[in-house]
Amino acid sequence: MSITSTLARSQHKLSDDTFRQLRDYIYTLTGIYFQNNKKYLLEGRLGKRIQILNISSFENYLQYIRNGKGQFDELQFLYDAVTINETYFFRNEPQFEAFEKHLIPEIVQSRKYNGRSKIKIWSAASSSGEEAYTLAMIFLDKLKPRFPDLDVEIVGTDISQSVIEIAKRGVYKDYSIRNMPEYYLKKYFSVQDGKYHVHDSVKQFVRFEKQNLFDQSRMRFMRNFDVIYCCNVLIYFDLKSKVQVVSNLYNSLNPGGYLFIGYAESLHGISTAYKLINFPKTVVYKKE
Ligand SMILES: C[S@@+](CC[C@H](N)C(=O)[O-])C[C@H]1O[C@@H](n2cnc3c(N)ncnc32)[C@H](O)[C@@H]1O
Structure with a gap:
């Protein structure tokens, strides 16, 4: 599914403040840094996950991962959502x-x-x-x-x-x-x-x-x-x-x-x- 259609399906909006908090949280765990112009990526990818979990907002999702609810499993989803896994045999x-x-x-x-x-x-x-x-x-x-x-x-x-x-x-x-x-x-x-x-x-x-x-x-x-x-x-x-x-x-x-x-x-x-x-x-x- 394209990011545009994911966004269309998601009712949740990622505020700038919550984006920064999420970005910092992800950065502390993984070293991966989302520049400001990549906010739409996080919104699209995590928006879908939030819907699946039936969580009402990005703020509550941040709370959910920070509080460690189902921590191990949720971090796996988070890592999957924030990584790009492109690869192939004999790449270089x-x-x-x-x-x-x-x-x-x-x-x-x-x-x-x-x-x-x-x-x-x-x-x-x-x-x-x-x-x-x-x-x-x-x-x-x-x-x-x-x-x-x-x-x-x-x-x-x-x-x-x-x-x-x-x-x-x-x-x-x-x-x-x-x-x-x-x-x-x-x-x-x-x-x-x-x-x-x-x-x-x-x-x-x-x-x-x-x-x-x-x-x-x-x-x-x-x-x-x-x-x-x-x-x-x-x-x-x-x-x-x-x-x-x-x-x-x-x-x-x-x-x-x-x-x-x-x-x-x-x-x-x-x-x-x-x-x-x-x-x-x-x-x-x-x-x-
Ligand atoms: C684009 S792929 C590169 C795969 C392969 N090395 C290649 O060059 O074809 C990047 C991989 O880095 C992984 N990755 C991102 N952050 C990581 C981290 N902090 N520790 C370990 N792997 C990480 C991602 O999950 C993803 O599978």
């Missing part, structure tokens, strides 16, 4: 090229000196899992034959429980596979009822869990990663939350580890801790 191909051809061979080489044969990869803000499964397919198809002793652990996390459930199922529609090379589709998916099911041979390398990048206490448990993909999520944060999240990701990386962010994102003015490295049509940030 130059990043995957750099990963396969340069980063992993370099990490494998350094492992010869420290004896570890497992690489840890984190798809932070994984949405429904396409990025994490792309990495698992590249590992299986290109890296494992080249480095038979190499093992991998891929973790996909997202703040939204509903996209994590989709990721765990690993069943996708046409939209998700639109950029995927035919070769991978044929080799690592089976088609049932017009949907694409990821093979278990790929799924075995990936696990998914709910994780809020803005939750300092949980972030402390995310450690020793060799490569982190944190793509197309920083754009929803304000400067302060970007700085916090990017600094936490730094602590989550092994020395020599790499961070990818989205094509349209940059760490300029956010962190000087990483070294910027150029690859064809992409850049990556290194923890030295």
Whole structure:
């Protein structure tokens, strides 16, 4: 349903004052910041939810979530309402090229000196899992034959429980596979009822869990990663939350580890801790 029709159905009006309070509440929990010109988005998305709950106004809804009534479940709905989950397989191909051809061979080489044969990869803000499964397919198809002793652990996390459930199922529609090379589709998916099911041979390398990048206490448990993909999520944060999240990701990386962010994102003015490295049509940030 379009936002316009949602608004038409909703009798509730979001006042500027309540918008600011809701926006601040969401920001404190998630780091996601709604600029003033995005008020209509919150009004449309939460208006529908308020109707379902039979709550009479945005003011009462704010009270409802603040008072913690049905807190856990309602926060899930809130997170679903305020996040954008757009993703697809092989979204940014130059990043995957750099990963396969340069980063992993370099990490494998350094492992010869420290004896570890497992690489840890984190798809932070994984949405429904396409990025994490792309990495698992590249590992299986290109890296494992080249480095038979190499093992991998891929973790996909997202703040939204509903996209994590989709990721765990690993069943996708046409939209998700639109950029995927035919070769991978044929080799690592089976088609049932017009949907694409990821093979278990790929799924075995990936696990998914709910994780809020803005939750300092949980972030402390995310450690020793060799490569982190944190793509197309920083754009929803304000400067302060970007700085916090990017600094936490730094602590989550092994020395020599790499961070990818989205094509349209940059760490300029956010962190000087990483070294910027150029690859064809992409850049990556290194923890030295
Ligand atoms: C546009 S998707 C990007 C998916 C994937 N990384 C990609 O580039 O294709 C952004 C994801 O970030 C998640 N997200 C937003 N705020 C978050 C937070 N504070 N912690 C974890 N995930 C968050 C959203 O739920 C959404 O699934």
